[in-house]
Structure formats: structure tokens, C-alpha cells
Amino acid sequence: MSSDVVIFVCTSCKREGDAPDAPRAGAALGEAVAVAGPHRVQFVKCLSNCSRGPSAALVRPGGWSYVFGKLEVEGSPEALHEGAALLGASEDGTMPWNSRPDILKRQMIARIPPFDFTPAESAP
Numbered sequence: 001m002s003s004d005v006v007i008f009v010c011t012s013c014k015r016e017g018d019a020p021d022a023p024r025a026g027a028a029l030g031e032a033v034a035v036a037g038p039h040r041v042q043f044v045k046c047l048s049n050c051s052r053g054p055s056a057a058l059v060r061p062g063g064w065s066y067v068f069g070k071l072e073v074e075g076s077p078e079a080l081h082e083g084a085a086l087l088g089a090s091e092d093g094t095m096p097w098n099s100r101p102d103i104l105k106r107q108m109i110a111r112i113p114p115f116d117f118t119p120a121e122s123a124p
């Protein structure tokens, strides 16, 4: 199921230990995410998570945003689309913790409240 969630993938990220002139791991991740599911994928040059890349973020209008790091071509693309579906379907604009893929639990870097956040709201 598609939703209005956008998956942003940094195509500049290197993997720790990669040679300076090695192909960018982020570019490979971006290509894999683009074909792994139905959500819109947007490539960006940097998510300011460079030391913990490859990096991606899930963004939903009116909802929380989530940044992830140390992603891999194997497994992460599908997990990002699964997380996007959960975020897009949630009534409170958060990604449910218990049902999200393990990758999106272990490798979450940050979560960012929506623009119109009020203290009465909460997020897991």
C-alpha cells in the first residue's frame, strides 16, 4: 500500500572503511529502495548523518519524521517501505514501535516532531 510518506535516501554516503574513490554505498541503497516498494523515493546529497551512513529518512506530512543509519542494500530497502506503510497508516502520525521491522528499531538515529506538534501528543 502506498501513502503520502516519502523515503529520502542520501546517495553520497560511504560505508565506514570504504576507499575514498569507492562507489558510494548510499547510491546503491537509493537504487535498491527505489525498486523495493510503492512509496515515493527522493534522493538527497546529505542528511547530516555522514558518520553513521548509509542514511535514509521517512517523512510524512503532519506526522513525525524518522532518520535511520548504517543501512544495507540487503534488507533495509524493504524495511524502509514497510516502515513507510506503517507511518502512513498510523492515526497519530507516529510509526508504531512494536510492529516496525527490527532494522528500524536498532538503526534509528533520530525522530523529529511534526511542524504543528503540541505537547499533548506523544510518540513511542
Ligand code: FES
Residues within 6 Å of the ligand: 010, 011, 012, 013, 014, 026, 045, 046, 047, 048, 049, 050, 053, 054, 055
Ligand atoms: S553523506 Fe550521507 S548523510 Fe551525509
